[in-house]
Amino acid sequence: KQEVTQIPAALSVPEGENLVLNCSFTDSAIYNLQWFRQDPGKGLTSLLLIQSSQREQTSGRLNASLDKSSGRSTLYIAASQPGDSATYLCAVKAGSARQLTFGSGTQLTVLP
């Protein structure tokens, strides 16, 4: 059964720092991996989608990598801003219905 783990559970950094969020998954038979952002009391915003055949995706200050063979993904945030404060969720798409299995998230706080 697919399990997704995110480390750290919480992270606090000063504004301007570059940071890395980690995601690992137990079964490498995935179709893709998505990174989401969730603000308190809000829904999910998709940040990046990496297909299983890709190694990385970039969007603005965000860069996500995927190493399927080792079951790992990282989300790199450059020059962090207070507006980046949110919970970041990693999810892998697998299974017959292509359902997402989520990690428990990393709560990021960027201090001004």
Next chain:
Amino acid sequence: DTAVSQTPKYLVTQMGNDKSIKCEQNLGHDTMYWYKQDSKKFLKIMFSYNNKELIINETVPNRFSPKSPDKAHLNLHINSLELGDSAVYFCASSELAGGLSYEQYFGPGTRLTVT
């Protein structure tokens, strides 16, 4: 322009009641999902429907009954609500047929509080 919409956004009800949450997507997707986010913010799949056919039922109590009148709608009906049903319920949709790697789009969530 809303891609995946859910109603209501908030639902407060008493134990033992029956309630429904509605979900609609206008993306033309063939697959819809219900996820539950518990008090610890952990998101977990509950159901998935492809073209109105149930394809996933993840050990959810049979008090929960999804209904898909057409492939653009997936409603969630809950009987005899319990305190432990309090959570945020997210609907999502994606394309399944013809491709394996499509993005999944989420609704804004329905916060259910059972008192």
